[in-house]
Amino acid sequence: MKVKEYGQPEIEVLLTKIRVIKKDMGTYTEHTLTDYGDYMIRLTNGSIRIYPEELAYRNDIFPERIRDISFRFREK
Numbered sequence: 576m577k578v579k580e581y582g583q584p585e586i587e588v589l590l591t592k593i594r595v596i597k598k599d600m601g602t603y604t605e606h607t608l609t610d611y612g613d614y615m616i617r618l619t620n621g622s623i624r625i626y627p628e629e630l631a632y633r634n635d636i637f638p639e640r641i642r643d644i645s646f647r648f649r650e651k
Contacts, residue, residue: 581630597645621650
Protein backbone atom coordinates (compact mmCIF):
# COMPACT_ATOMS: atom_id res chain seq x y z
CA MET A 576 0.00 0.00 0.00
CA LYS A 577 1.36 3.40 -0.99
CA VAL A 578 1.57 5.98 1.77
CA LYS A 579 0.31 9.45 0.88
CA GLU A 580 2.97 12.11 1.16
CA TYR A 581 1.97 15.51 2.46
CA GLY A 582 3.48 18.84 1.50
CA GLN A 583 3.79 22.30 2.95
CA PRO A 584 0.15 23.34 2.33
CA GLU A 585 -1.25 20.42 4.35
CA ILE A 586 1.34 20.90 7.07
CA GLU A 587 0.58 24.63 7.32
CA VAL A 588 -3.11 23.87 7.97
CA LEU A 589 -2.17 21.81 11.01
CA LEU A 590 0.52 24.25 12.18
CA THR A 591 -2.04 27.07 12.17
CA LYS A 592 -4.24 25.07 14.54
CA ILE A 593 -1.28 24.24 16.79
CA ARG A 594 -0.28 27.93 17.01
CA VAL A 595 -3.61 28.70 18.70
CA ILE A 596 -2.20 26.79 21.69
CA LYS A 597 1.56 27.25 21.15
CA LYS A 598 1.72 30.92 20.17
CA ASP A 599 5.52 31.11 20.34
CA MET A 600 6.00 28.42 17.70
CA GLY A 601 7.96 29.69 14.69
CA THR A 602 7.12 29.53 11.03
CA TYR A 603 7.61 26.62 8.65
CA THR A 604 11.00 26.30 6.94
CA GLU A 605 11.09 22.68 5.70
CA HIS A 606 10.02 19.12 6.47
CA THR A 607 11.39 15.63 6.08
CA LEU A 608 9.84 12.20 6.22
CA THR A 609 11.68 10.19 8.87
CA ASP A 610 12.65 6.52 8.75
CA TYR A 611 9.73 5.89 11.13
CA GLY A 612 7.18 7.31 8.69
CA ASP A 613 6.41 10.51 10.56
CA TYR A 614 7.17 14.08 9.57
CA MET A 615 9.82 16.23 11.20
CA ILE A 616 8.85 19.83 10.62
CA ARG A 617 11.62 22.40 10.95
CA LEU A 618 10.50 25.81 12.12
CA THR A 619 12.33 29.11 12.48
CA ASN A 620 12.73 28.51 16.22
CA GLY A 621 12.65 24.73 16.60
CA SER A 622 10.93 21.60 15.32
CA ILE A 623 7.84 19.47 15.79
CA ARG A 624 7.02 15.87 14.88
CA ILE A 625 3.69 15.19 13.18
CA TYR A 626 2.24 11.80 12.27
CA PRO A 627 0.72 11.16 8.82
CA GLU A 628 -2.69 10.33 10.29
CA GLU A 629 -2.75 13.75 11.96
CA LEU A 630 -2.18 15.34 8.57
CA ALA A 631 -4.81 13.10 6.99
CA TYR A 632 -7.43 14.34 9.47
CA ARG A 633 -6.09 17.90 9.75
CA ASN A 634 -9.47 19.49 8.96
CA ASP A 635 -11.41 17.41 11.51
CA ILE A 636 -8.83 16.91 14.26
CA PHE A 637 -10.06 17.17 17.86
CA PRO A 638 -8.81 20.07 20.05
CA GLU A 639 -7.43 17.55 22.55
CA ARG A 640 -5.26 16.04 19.82
CA ILE A 641 -4.02 19.50 18.81
CA ARG A 642 -2.99 20.07 22.43
CA ASP A 643 -1.14 16.75 22.49
CA ILE A 644 0.68 17.60 19.25
CA SER A 645 1.67 21.00 20.63
CA PHE A 646 3.63 19.27 23.43
CA ARG A 647 5.98 17.83 20.78
CA PHE A 648 7.31 21.26 19.85
CA ARG A 649 11.00 21.60 20.72
CA GLU A 650 12.73 24.96 20.70
CA LYS A 651 16.26 25.28 19.32
